[in-house]
Amino acid sequence: MNRYLVPICASLGAIGFVLTIWMIFNSTPTQVDYQTDEGHVFLSGSSLFFNQKIFYYHVPHAFMLFAAVATSGIASILFLTKRVQKWDDIALATAEVAAVFGAVVLVTGSIWAKVAWDRWWIWEKRLTMSLLLWLTLIGYVLVRRFAGASADRLASGMAVFAMITLPFIYFMVGADDSHPQAGPDGNVATQDPRMRPTFYLSVLTFLLWFVALAAARIRGVRMEREVRELRERGLDAGVLA
Amino acid sequence: MKRHLFALGLVAALSAPIPVAADAGDASALRETCTKAMNADPGFAKSIVIVAEKNYRKASYEQIERENKEIVANEQQQERFAKNERHVILAYAAMWVLAAGFLIMLWRRQQGLVAEIAQLHRDLAEATAEPAAPAKAPAKKPEKGETKPDPATKGDD
Numbered sequence: 001m002n003r004y005l006v007p008i009c010a011s012l013g014a015i016g017f018v019l020t021i022w023m024i025f026n027s028t029p030t031q032v033d034y035q036t037d038e039g040h041v042f043l044s045g046s047s048l049f050f051n052q053k054i055f056y057y058h059v060p061h062a063f064m065l066f067a068a069v070a071t072s073g074i075a076s077i078l079f080l081t082k083r084v085q086k087w088d089d090i091a092l093a094t095a096e097v098a099a100v101f102g103a104v105v106l107v108t109g110s111i112w113a114k115v116a117w118d119r120w121w122i123w124e125k126r127l128t129m130s131l132l133l134w135l136t137l138i139g140y141v142l143v144r145r146f147a148g149a150s151a152d153r154l155a156s157g158m159a160v161f162a163m164i165t166l167p168f169i170y171f172m173v174g175a176d177d178s179h180p181q182a183g184p185d186g187n188v189a190t191q192d193p194r195m196r197p198t199f200y201l202s203v204l205t206f207l208l209w210f211v212a213l214a215a216a217r218i219r220g221v222r223m224e225r226e227v228r229e230l231r232e233r234g235l236d237a238g239v240l241a
Numbered sequence: 242m243k244r245h246l247f248a249l250g251l252v253a254a255l256s257a258p259i260p261v262a263a264d265a266g267d268a269s270a271l272r273e274t275c276t277k278a279m280n281a282d283p284g285f286a287k288s289i290v291i292v293a294e295k296n297y298r299k300a301s302y303e304q305i306e307r308e309n310k311e312i313v314a315n316e317q318q319q320e321r322f323a324k325n326e327r328h329v330i331l332a333y334a335a336m337w338v339l340a341a342g343f344l345i346m347l348w349r350r351q352q353g354l355v356a357e358i359a360q361l362h363r364d365l366a367e368a369t370a371e372p373a374a375p376a377k378a379p380a381k382k383p384e385k386g387e388t389k390p391d392p393a394t395k396g397d398d
Contacts, residue, residue, distance in 0.1 A: 049319075049325070050325060050326060050329060051325060051328050051329055053329050054328065054329055054332040054333075057332065057333060057336050058332070061336070100339060100340070100343045103339055104335070104336050104339050104340070107332075107335045107336075107339065108332040108335060108336055111328050111331050111332040111335065112328070112332065114328060115325070115328045209340075213343070213347075216347060216351070217347065219351075220347065220350060220351050220354065223351070223354040223355070223358060224354060226354075226358055227354060227357050227358055227361065230358065230361035230362070230365065231361065233365060234361060234364060234365055234368075237365065237368050237369070238368070239364050239365060239367075239368040240364065
């Protein structure tokens, strides 16, 4: 892996963070929805005013959660089929990063829910599925941490299972789903044009952040494996107790 | 004066809720009497209009006042909601705390691994170098009951 990948992505991500923060609070409109009723204009129930600014962190984190889980799932499939260690390293590293992104999504989403619905949590379909996905990721991390080196195939199965839940979370939003949407018809591309540059920059920033974290963690996973191998060598040589 | 009193009494009677069981014919008869009296005396008609307008205005003012209070309360609530920065700060802080926590954990783990790898490399290098350079420490005299350690089984425990 290129040794400059982590510093480059982290530096660009840091610049992106600064720009994003500035744009969120200076160039994006305060989200207010209107609806008309016989010539009168009323505030819509989806008007979130200043609180909608949570959107610019919450949704890109959800996108990165999806990207990390998909990467982990695909790497696990490749590891299960080809038995090449590097795929398992990628799967483990991205699963841990996904667990962090998932935690951010759930926490920021819960805070947003308090504003929008006046409740910290509701058992809405997308929220429940997201919680299940995050618990699966936590399970994966715990299995890798405590079940020993031989748990790699079991953990790979869990990563594939986590990946399978992604389309359900994304497409589960139907007419009866109360989860706020990125755009009026549930599509990010149809959101207010003044919101788009900030939103896309935010997605790019967190993509760089994800790549930097995953690359750093892959390096860490390889170092952990190196430690295990050195210990085994030490035991074989009689150096270590 | 008598007429005015009559008119007020009439207005009070008309504005009072009509009993359900009241005969519809009585009300129309009263209305007809009133209309005739008003047509006969413009002053009486004027006094009726003044009283009716007064009551209407009073009711309107009360309604407007009620609506104004509701609007002010709604505006205050909307303003509070619109300027609510607490949750935004909370959400952003949560994200930064989680990210910083993960970074610190990553960095510490990485540092620990670097140190451990270096230590293991040193230990292995020393172990492989040992046969070339025999132990410099003075040979320890075996104590009573102690057997001399076998180099072949070193570290097997």
